[in-house]
Amino acid sequence: MSWPSACLRQHELLANHTSFRIGGPAEWFAEPSTLNELVELLRGAATRGLPVSVVGGGTNTLAADRGLRGLVVHLGRGFRTVQETGHRDESSATVYCGAALLTQRLVFLAARHGWGGLEILAGLPGQVGGAVVMNAQGIGQFVQRFTLVSLDGTVRQVTRDQLRFSYRYTAVDPGIITEVVMQFPKVSPAEAYERIRTTLQYRNTTQEVRLPSAGCAFKNPPGLGAGRLIDQAGLKGVRIGDAQVSRRHANFIVNLGRATCDDVLSLMEHIQRRVHHQFGVMLDPEVRLVGERFG
Numbered sequence: 379m380s381w382p383s384a385c386l387r388q389h390e391l392l393a394n395h396t397s398f399r400i401g402g403p404a405e406w407f408a409e410p411s412t413l414n415e416l417v418e419l420l421r422g423a424a425t426r427g428l429p430v431s432v433v434g435g436g437t438n439t440l441a442a443d444r445g446l447r448g449l450v451v452h453l454g455r456g457f458r459t460v461q462e463t464g465h466r467d468e469s470s471a472t473v474y475c476g477a478a479l480l481t482q483r484l485v486f487l488a489a490r491h492g493w494g495g496l497e498i499l500a501g502l503p504g505q506v507g508g509a510v511v512m513n514a515q516g517i518g519q520f521v522q523r524f525t526l527v528s529l530d531g532t533v534r535q536v537t538r539d540q541l542r543f544s545y546r547y548t549a550v551d552p553g554i555i556t557e558v559v560m561q562f563p564k565v566s567p568a569e570a571y572e573r574i575r576t577t578l579q580y581r582n583t584t585q586e587v588r589l590p591s592a593g594c595a596f597k598n599p600p601g602l603g604a605g606r607l608i609d610q611a612g613l614k615g616v617r618i619g620d621a622q623v624s625r626r627h628a629n630f631i632v633n634l635g636r637a638t639c640d641d642v643l644s645l646m647e648h649i650q651r652r653v654h655h656q657f658g659v660m661l662d663p664e665v666r667l668v669g670e671r672f673g
């Protein structure tokens with residue numbers, strides 16, 4: 379079977395596609411721009427018995443130092459569309475978004491058009507598809523359905539009643555989300571911009587935004603703050619190689635320059651052990667390790 383070679387590359391460094399700036403080469407890396415191209419790629423990978431991984435904005439992703447075997451899919455330009463349906467309603471808006479649309483672009487378009495509710499995602503890096511998979515900032519509440527291309531290339535619609543969203547998690551069958559349909563309540567653009575301003579102010583004063591990271595390393599345990607536990611365990615500033623527990627926000631691990639995936643994983647294990655020893659709580663990683671490791 380022939381592959382759509384125009385969108386395929388070999389040995390693409392994943393460090394260039396993750397906010398951590400960490401990750402070795404992908405055996406195959408593809409940026410399909412159409413649904414047909416994506417389907418052909420997935421069929422080709424299945425025929426060749428290659429594992430498939432997906433990287434969106436790569437802002438919640440840790441990629442192995444030795445790289446990934448198989449095919450890494452990163453949706454291209456054709457998946458960055460956004461459109462409100464022609465059928466307008468006074469109280470809500472239905473919007474079709476390509477999964478590779480930057481979440482920030484959607485947040486500001488939403489404010490401009492008065493599609494309410496996304497202001498809490500202001501400043502959130504990454505793409506809409508990744509945000510849906512992570513249920514980032516509760517974006518799942520707006521999702522009506524999405525298009526999912528299964529790993530064998532089958533295209534299907536997944537509707538709201540088939541979805542389960544929980545804290546930083548959406549139950550999604552293996553595959554690639556290509557388009558998301560969302561419904562938002564209408565608000566005044568002035569109100570939306572004001573809420574965005576407040577969110578950005580909060581984010582800039584509390585989060586680590588200057589150094590490469592993947593956001594929060596761990597999920598908050600029920601009723602507790604992971605950052606607070608890590609801070610109280612005296613771990614701020616602790617470092618393994620070039621991976622360091624941020625001095626600003628203890629739940630962020632930052633890359634001081636040459637951190638490796640193994641540095642980050644060792645530091646995460648160290649944090650888990652210390653927090654468990656001190657508070658009896660086992661922290662659950664929020665950051666996702668993508669793909670199969672070589673070796």
Ligand SMILES: Cc1cc2nc3c(=O)[nH]c(=O)nc-3n(C[C@H](O)[C@H](O)[C@H](O)COP(=O)(O)OP(=O)(O)OC[C@H]3O[C@@H](n4cnc5c(N)ncnc54)[C@H](O)[C@@H]3O)c2cc1C
Nearest residue numbers: 434435436437438439504505507508509511514515555593
């Ligand atoms: C500075 C900083 C601040 C952050 N703040 C927050 C915050 O406040 N709240 C929060 O919830 N998160 C936060 N994050 C984490 C991250 O930005 C979000 O989870 C984001 O929505 C992930 O989107 P992404 O496109 O980068 O996903 P990726 O990291 O690319 O992928 C995440 C997961 O989704 C899968 N995936 C991605 N795209 C698709 C697709 N199209 N189809 C199927 N699977 C896909 C990947 O395989 C992976 O398992 C922060 C990160 C950083 C770096």
